[in-house]
Amino acid sequence: MRIESLFDQQTQQIKIAVDCIIFGFNNNRLECLLIHREAEPQKGKWSLIGGFIGNDEDLDEAANRVLYNLSGLENVYMEQVKAFGKANRDPRGRTISITYTALILRSEYDDDKIKDHGAKWFPVNDLPELAFDHIDMVEAAIIRLRRRVRNTPIALNLIPEKFTIPQLQALYEGILDEPLDKRNFRRKIAQIEAIVKLGEKDMTASRRGAFLYAFDENLYNNTQYFNL
Amino acid sequence: MRIESLFDQQTQQIKIAVDCIIFGFNNNRLECLLIHREAEPQKGKWSLIGGFIGNDEDLDEAANRVLYNLSGLENVYMEQVKAFGKANRDPRGRTISITYTALILRSEYDDDKIKDHGAKWFPVNDLPELAFDHIDMVEAAIIRLRRRVRNTPIALNLIPEKFTIPQLQALYEGILDEPLDKRNFRRKIAQIEAIVKLGEKDMTASRRGAFLYAFDENLYNNTQYFNL
């Protein structure tokens, strides 16, 4: 088959969508934003934030628009996970979906807007039944997330600009869903030049207080070193 | 925008294709299979093996069919790389392309069939000018390949069932495009249980002869260890 062969014909009838796997962090757990399906098929199940791609829209633009429409969030760092394209994956009609994933700060969300769309946060360890193949999408995104979170500073979007090391460790333990040794964790932090110690302490979580740190974007761009 | 919003309308006019980045190994170099474009646009440039997805075809099926049509190869181990979807990436019309990549043994190819399609092997370090955004696709696939080749036995598809260590090292040096230390390379091979030493020697490449090895699929499935 030549590359042009389908351009003349109008035979291809495939819709193409994006689905967003939005992770947030709450109660020391990783959560995922889902929408309640009010219509058949799979009415009552939950599904990812998704929508069809516009004719003149880049893929990432589509992902960002869909995310914006459903959450009000802009300029979110999203990465493509992969395309899902089994012929029968969506009973409504042939659809190929390209998944994007993001990590966001739940506190920056407009909760009312979320509720208007019938959306809700669920802990990733306790998801409801998902529509279509969305559970596969979430699993693929989690695997990717857990890898990326150790090599890139994406997780730092989930905590305030100034943070303590115990806070950051709790974040990582929540995302990775495993306990980390605090001495080893601190040693690794110390090796990351882009995480700089501030003079101040946070006194809210303990009597002694914990030193605050901040992530320096410029330093990170220079060193590119990040390993946790 | 609700997830259903485009299903009723017939507004979406996007074609969806697969493009295959097929790597082979020849003259101790990594090569990539390309097709010569005989038609406008970009007539005279070279492009990847690609085609549109059938309405009832899984994504991987489409990739395999396209590959089969252009090369006669079946049961090739292909992996999805990513989707390319810039709105203006193809001047012929809006097209989203999902890339798949494979490593194959050039000697198993039917060279006549390749020529019939105007296809040709090019060293990846010396590619001709490629159509559209295909150069980005090749680069993404090479990055992925170089990572995968160190963690999985996919490169073993490129050499005969029985092979010598110097052969395997040359293969890796060709794929990675960097010299490897032969003592370190041998030590790593020794740690991979799935690569088993045979009694025989290959006498064709040297006077002394070199021991032959083979990859044991079953052992690999048990141990899952592969690190080069």
Add this chain to the structure above:
DNA sequence: GCAAAAGTGTTATATGTACACCCATGT
């Protein structure tokens, strides 16, 4: 003075990297 969280060092193990000489054989 005690409860609660923050902070600190050492050792063992594994992995990566650099590096130079001897071995076996056909001619």
Add this chain to the structure above:
DNA sequence: ACATGGGTGTACATATAACACTTTTGC
């Protein structure tokens, strides 16, 4: 005997994993 490619071991640096006690402070 020599040219050719095959084969071998050691030392150093780095990364990872396991593990227990002291410090600070508000009550």
